[in-house]
Amino acid sequence: MRSKKAIIISLSIVLVVVILVLIMVGPLARRPADRIAVVSLSGTITFQGASLFSGAVITPDLVRSYLRRAGADPAVRAIVIRVNSPGGTVTACQEILEEIERASEKVPVVVVMENMAASGGYYISMGADRIVASPVATTGSIGVISQVVNVEGLYERLGVRVETFKGGRYKDMYSGLRELTQEEEEIMQGMVDEYYEHFVGVVAAGRGLSIEEARELATGQLYTGAEAYRLGLVDKLGGLDTALDVALELADLEFARVEYYRPPRRSVWSLLGFGDALRMRLSGFSAEDIMLLEILSQNYPQPSFLYQG
Numbered sequence: 001m002r003s004k005k006a007i008i009i010s011l012s013i014v015l016v017v018v019i020l021v022l023i024m025v026g027p028l029a030r031r032p033a034d035r036i037a038v039v040s041l042s043g044t045i046t047f048q049g050a051s052l053f054s055g056a057v058i059t060p061d062l063v064r065s066y067l068r069r070a071g072a073d074p075a076v077r078a079i080v081i082r083v084n085s086p087g088g089t090v091t092a093c094q095e096i097l098e099e100i101e102r103a104s105e106k107v108p109v110v111v112v113m114e115n116m117a118a119s120g121g122y123y124i125s126m127g128a129d130r131i132v133a134s135p136v137a138t139t140g141s142i143g144v145i146s147q148v149v150n151v152e153g154l155y156e157r158l159g160v161r162v163e164t165f166k167g168g169r170y171k172d173m174y175s176g177l178r179e180l181t182q183e184e185e186e187i188m189q190g191m192v193d194e195y196y197e198h199f200v201g202v203v204a205a206g207r208g209l210s211i212e213e214a215r216e217l218a219t220g221q222l223y224t225g226a227e228a229y230r231l232g233l234v235d236k237l238g239g240l241d242t243a244l245d246v247a248l249e250l251a252d253l254e255f256a257r258v259e260y261y262r263p264p265r266r267s268v269w270s271l272l273g274f275g276d277a278l279r280m281r282l283s284g285f286s287a288e289d290i291m292l293l294e295i296l297s298q299n300y301p302q303p304s305f306l307y308q309g
Helices: 002-029 060-071 090-104 120-125 152-158 182-207 211-217 225-231 240-250 268-272 274-282 287-299
Strands: 035-042 076-084 087-089 109-113 116-118 130-133 138-140 145-147 222-224 257-260 304-308
Touching: 035 060, 035 240, 060 076, 060 090, 076 116, 076 120, 076 240, 087 090, 087 120, 090 109, 090 120, 090 304, 109 116, 109 120, 109 240, 116 120, 120 138, 120 182, 120 304, 130 225, 130 240, 138 225, 145 182, 182 211, 182 304, 222 225
Parallel strands: 035 076, 035 257, 076 109, 109 130, 116 138
Antiparallel strands: 087 304, 138 222, 145 304
């Protein structure tokens, strides 16, 4: 009787141990469901965060946070990036392009253009493995532009007088307080030409074109998605569903769960720039003065070289 009872107890202990092992090992043995991460990038491409007047922006830090999150998740087998941007600064576009290229080394990356992905918006798309565009989207605008803002009249209106002391012949050429000389204009044009050739080279490499073929398309003009497809600037026509199908194919999957990444939360004060605006209003600045100073902060004192239509 005791022997039978001992056997029952032993079997019960073994059963409990087996159950515990299964509970512990089970989650490790099950592979997480395959996922496709969908990232939305909308706005002007810049290093500066959104402010009261800037609207939506795309920054390298934002893109980096999205792509590193996707790269750290072993269940993410592909990334779809929805690009909606008229472009932005050359340096910010270059940094984002490199982030997308690094992501594509780990998992397939597909860009989808549903509305506008022009100039810098098209530039950053060169880092993806495939590009899908709506037939009625606008893209292209391959080129570069730079403008030196002359704020002399605006400073006079604000009652601001600037005394310039410089060391170096061209040190104040970007100040916006005087007209450029012919020699300075040639310097500016040389820099624009260099950035333009770099853009052409990125397009040629990204689309498998010769430099001459890419330069013929790099006129600065906008193309519809349908025209861009005919010209070889995008791979397929369609929307998000088409981009997801392409991502599945590149990842060699029959099915995957779609996960939409939300942008990081920001406080209302930070997003709208109310803090600085309120302090300026309390200091006696009018709403018009605040707007003028915001314009200055975006354009002064250095010129912006833009991949932007």
